[in-house]
Amino acid sequence: MSICLAGYVGTVALTALGLKKTEQENIPAVAVMGAAFFTASLIHFRIGVTSVHLTLLGLTAIILGVKAIPAILAGLFFQAVLFQHGGISTLGVNAMIMMTSALFCHYSFTLLIKGKHNKSLYISFVAGGVTLLTVLLATVMTSSLLILSGDEFKGLALLFSVSNGTLALIEGVLTGIIINRLLKIKPEMVLS
Amino acid sequence: MKKAPIQFWDYRWKLVSLVILIFAIAYTGKPAAMISGLAFSLLLTFFTGTNPGEAVKNLKTPLYLLLFMSPFIILTPGRELLWQLPVVKIYRESLDLLFTILLKSTSIILIFNALLYKADLTRLMQAMKTVGIPGKLISILISTYRYIFLYRKDLVKLSIAAKLRAHSKRRGFSHLLTSADIMLTLLVRSYEQSERVQAAMVMRGYRGEFYFAEKFKSKFSDKIISLVVLMAATGIILMENLC
Amino acid sequence: MLNIDNISFAYPGGNPILKEINLTLVKGENTALVGPNGSGKTTLFLLCCGILKEQAGKIEVDGKFIQHKKFNSKISYLFQSPDDQLFSSTIFDDVAFGPLNMGVEKKDIHGIVREALKRVNSEKLSDKSSFHLSGGEKRIAAIASLLSMNPEVLLFDEPTANLDSRNKRKVIELIQCMDETLFISSHDLEFLLETCGRVIVIDEGRIVADGPIREIMSDEELMKRHGLEKPHSLIPHQERHHY
Numbered sequence: 001m002s003i004c005l006a007g008y009v010g011t012v013a014l015t016a017l018g019l020k021k022t023e024q025e026n027i028p029a030v031a032v033m034g035a036a037f038f039t040a041s042l043i044h045f046r047i048g049v050t051s052v053h054l055t056l057l058g059l060t061a062i063i064l065g066v067k068a069i070p071a072i073l074a075g076l077f078f079q080a081v082l083f084q085h086g087g088i089s090t091l092g093v094n095a096m097i098m099m100t101s102a103l104f105c106h107y108s109f110t111l112l113i114k115g116k117h118n119k120s121l122y123i124s125f126v127a128g129g130v131t132l133l134t135v136l137l138a139t140v141m142t143s144s145l146l147i148l149s150g151d152e153f154k155g156l157a158l159l160f161s162v163s164n165g166t167l168a169l170i171e172g173v174l175t176g177i178i179i180n181r182l183l184k185i186k187p188e189m190v191l192s
Numbered sequence: 193m194k195k196a197p198i199q200f201w202d203y204r205w206k207l208v209s210l211v212i213l214i215f216a217i218a219y220t221g222k223p224a225a226m227i228s229g230l231a232f233s234l235l236l237t238f239f240t241g242t243n244p245g246e247a248v249k250n251l252k253t254p255l256y257l258l259l260f261m262s263p264f265i266i267l268t269p270g271r272e273l274l275w276q277l278p279v280v281k282i283y284r285e286s287l288d289l290l291f292t293i294l295l296k297s298t299s300i301i302l303i304f305n306a307l308l309y310k311a312d313l314t315r316l317m318q319a320m321k322t323v324g325i326p327g328k329l330i331s332i333l334i335s336t337y338r339y340i341f342l343y344r345k346d347l348v349k350l351s352i353a354a355k356l357r358a359h360s361k362r363r364g365f366s367h368l369l370t371s372a373d374i375m376l377t378l379l380v381r382s383y384e385q386s387e388r389v390q391a392a393m394v395m396r397g398y399r400g401e402f403y404f405a406e407k408f409k410s411k412f413s414d415k416i417i418s419l420v421v422l423m424a425a426t427g428i429i430l431m432e433n434l435c
Numbered sequence: 436m437l438n439i440d441n442i443s444f445a446y447p448g449g450n451p452i453l454k455e456i457n458l459t460l461v462k463g464e465n466t467a468l469v470g471p472n473g474s475g476k477t478t479l480f481l482l483c484c485g486i487l488k489e490q491a492g493k494i495e496v497d498g499k500f501i502q503h504k505k506f507n508s509k510i511s512y513l514f515q516s517p518d519d520q521l522f523s524s525t526i527f528d529d530v531a532f533g534p535l536n537m538g539v540e541k542k543d544i545h546g547i548v549r550e551a552l553k554r555v556n557s558e559k560l561s562d563k564s565s566f567h568l569s570g571g572e573k574r575i576a577a578i579a580s581l582l583s584m585n586p587e588v589l590l591f592d593e594p595t596a597n598l599d600s601r602n603k604r605k606v607i608e609l610i611q612c613m614d615e616t617l618f619i620s621s622h623d624l625e626f627l628l629e630t631c632g633r634v635i636v637i638d639e640g641r642i643v644a645d646g647p648i649r650e651i652m653s654d655e656e657l658m659k660r661h662g663l664e665k666p667h668s669l670i671p672h673q674e675r676h677h678y
Contacts, residue, residue, distance in 0.1 A: 019328045024400025025504070027328060028393050028522075029386040031335030036382030038336070039343035040375045043351075056375075063379075070329060074336040170368070177372045182380070189383050314524040338522045341566050388519040391486040396584065397506045397536030405531045405544040 007093030011073070014099040018069025026067060033064060034071030038078065054167065057138065058131025058175045061102035062109050063189055068102045097141045105134040117191050120183040127190075128176025135168035198240035198309055202414040203319035209418040209425075210307045216425035217299045225432035226295040232424045233302035242309040251301050258297065262290055313337055318404045327401040334402055335389070343378060350374045436462040436616045437483065437510070437588050441492035444478055452478050454640040456492070460588065460616055467627040467648060468620040470637035471662035476620040477515070479637070480590045483618070484512040496588055508537060511586040515593045517573035521565040526552070526576045529565065533584035551583035555609055571602025578609065591619040595626050624652060624666040636661055 041056045061068045112126045146157040217229040272284040321330045437460040445451040452475045468476050481487040488503040496509045514520050523529040530548045552558045555575045595603045610630045634651050636644040638661040644651050655665045
């Protein structure tokens with residue numbers, strides 16, 4: 001319960017930061033892009049005999065920057081409300097982890113591509129790498145919180161880490177491909 | 193169509209009292225408090241006229257997930273050994289955990305179902321605004337809600353177009369590439385549309401906040417129902433601390 | 436009513452799309468804007484309502500200059516796709532959106548929305564969600580969402596695109612009853628013949644013809660030169676072909 005509460009407190013703080021950085025006139029754009037990211041994350045990928053669907057956390061952070069924070073919150077809210085994924089009590093913790101990871105992704109991407117805006121292959125690799133690290137960071141945070149919740153959650157934390165490790169790799173590759181293509185057809189989406 | 197009793201409950205009172213109840217149940221850990229929470233959420237489902245079929249449908253996904261996770265939970269080592277089978281050991285702590293997750297998630301989903309049953313999401317968001325959620329966030333939620341449906345429709349069309357060209361037969365990296373292209377199309381379209389939507393809203397005097405035409409009017413019965421729910425929440429918390 | 440004075444515009448890194456455009460729309464008159472794809476019709480509309488910023492010249496509506504991204508209640512723009520315009524969960528909310536942003540009292544909103552929907556003969560759409568409307572209904576609802584703000588000049592961008600004949604007829608009848616100043620861009624020349632008295636032909640960013648619609652559209656040579664076709668209804672029938 002204390003972790004759930006801490007999650008909500010952290011989420012409120014990060015949301016306040018995200019909303020402060022979101023200009024009033026950008027609100028429709030953030031919402032529309034947020035909806036698209038949310039929808040795109042419903043696409044299933046076939047990997048061998050199984051299929052997975054992604055979070056698109058890295059891609060959202062790279063394109064929306066700090067404005068990704070309210071978009072992530074809206075996405076998680078509708079995931080809980082419309083599709084009953086996850087509970088409302090864990091919404092705070094999930095949101096806080098995703099928002100922190102998104103900020104990490106945005107700032108490291110911006111820092112690494114500074115002054116290299118004409119090197120599209122380099123930017124794509126950075127996007128892929130940063131996304132991989134972002135998903136891993138989110139995984140480590142979730143697993144740590146699970147372990148902190150009690151020894152009985154250790155098994156769950158291990159299962160979660162293993163499955164998300166593979167997801168991080170797929171997500172990194174996919175983000176790299178999408179950013180590479182975006183740089184050719186709509187560079188302002190990545191470099192603005 | 194006849195309205196269910198829950199639909200007459202003022203959105204603001206419903207939102208505040210049910211969210212408090214959810215947190216009260218999330219706080220519990222002792223069997224008596226958890227069972228009381230489940231009993232009250234079942235009563236709520238029954239008295240508010242919430243469709244039980246819908247509740248069961250909503251419960252299906254988390255229960256499947258729990259079923260999938262249960263072997264891992266059961267096999268988690270603990271301190272008090274209950275049974276020792278030839279290969280595996282079952283501990284009391286792991287069974288307690290399974291029982292806790294099952295009871296709490298079922299109760300919370302039932303309450304969540306009552307909160308959203310046949311609810312007008314715009315009214316719900318208006319209620320969120322009146323209880324102090326920032327206007328900017330409400331604006332984002334309202335617009336996101338509208339465009340999620342639009343893009344889901346788009347996604348279905350794009351997926352059908354891909355399937356008609358044997359996309360489903362592809363595996364591995366080539367499947368990933370095609371899916372990346374579908375995603376890319378969706379994102380570029382949405383980026384262009386986001387600029388038009390923004391212009392259309394500014395053209396109609398939008399300055400970053402949604403205003404609502406309807407006003408909330410609470411009745412005496414709204415307050416009574418909320419009081420009952422809040423008393424139940426208090427009872428559950430007391431049971432957790434005193435039992 | 437709408438005065439465009441020496442407007443020029445080029446998108447970043449592109450060639451000039453509009454070159455020294457001068458024109459005046461007369462109050463209450465319907466004017467058509469025609470030209471081949473990429474001739475600058477939509478750009479001109481976006482400049483007229485302040486979505487784009489003019490690089491040279493000025494635009495005024497009823498004596499007031501248009502400012503970039505500043506709301507001006509005297510002019511409204513109907514987007515090509517109604518999905519860019521309808522973002523609320525019900526048509527009522529969408530039609531009420533503009534007046535609420537303009538600060539209209541909540542008690543007056545219902546009357547304004549009812550009146551706007553009545554003008555487009557679609558009161559029954561009020562409680563419907565835009566997800567469940569046909570293309571024609573969406574278009575009509577989008578027009579109502581502009582009428583509720585009581586603008587004096589309306590810019591319609593391809594109002595009959597993707598509409599079947601029945602819905603197209605509805606839009607024609609609606610426009611014929613409107614007393615606002617309308618500026619309509621369309622590739623559907625027969626539709627323009629039925630709704631407008633004046634036409635402006637634009638090609639490669641310049642106005643190449645301006646005058647009575649029947650006279651200009653009858654000039655086969657002029658129409659061909661600018662990538663257009665003389666409307667079928669203006670071609671004199673040599674022999675009976677309707678049996």
